[in-house]
Amino acid sequence: MNLDELVKKVRAVSTDPALQGVADQLVAWKDSSATADDLAATLERYIGNVWIGSKQDHDRVYAFWSAFRQSAISVIRSMTMNERIYWFSLVERFDSLQSDADRQALYRKLHAGGA
Structure with a gap:
């Protein structure tokens, strides 16, 4: 299951605002500069601290x-x-990159250094 599929599964569980918040956190990560490790830390903290x-x-x-x-x-x-781009549902973002700086930022996000 990639990130977009995860979001759909989470949203389908319940309309509980806390659970919808989990899905919102996942979606927001895609457009942020946070790394995959940051996503893990944020989600663990969020799920562990929300009612x-x-x-x-x-x-x-x-x-x-x-x-x-x-x-x-x-x-x-x-x-x-x-594989990273697929798993994290970033195909559209990758395809729309305009500059080398944008590409490097996406590589850092996905722990690929300056690959």
Whole structure:
């Protein structure tokens, strides 16, 4: 499951504002300068500190997040750039890059250094 698929799964669990906030955090990350590691820290902190009305909903969302974190963030440094772009749903952003500086910023975001 890539990042966009994760967002859809989280949004489908419940209309609980806290859970919708989890999805909003994921979407906002895509347009920020935060790295994949920053995303992991932010989501862990957010899910751990926000009141989610249902333990079952919390557990489902945390299971989705944990699966994504394990399959994408934990192994990001062993992925090709194309894999990183796919897993983090950044194909459109990559395709619209206008400058080398923009490209370098995306590489840093995805822990590819100046690749």
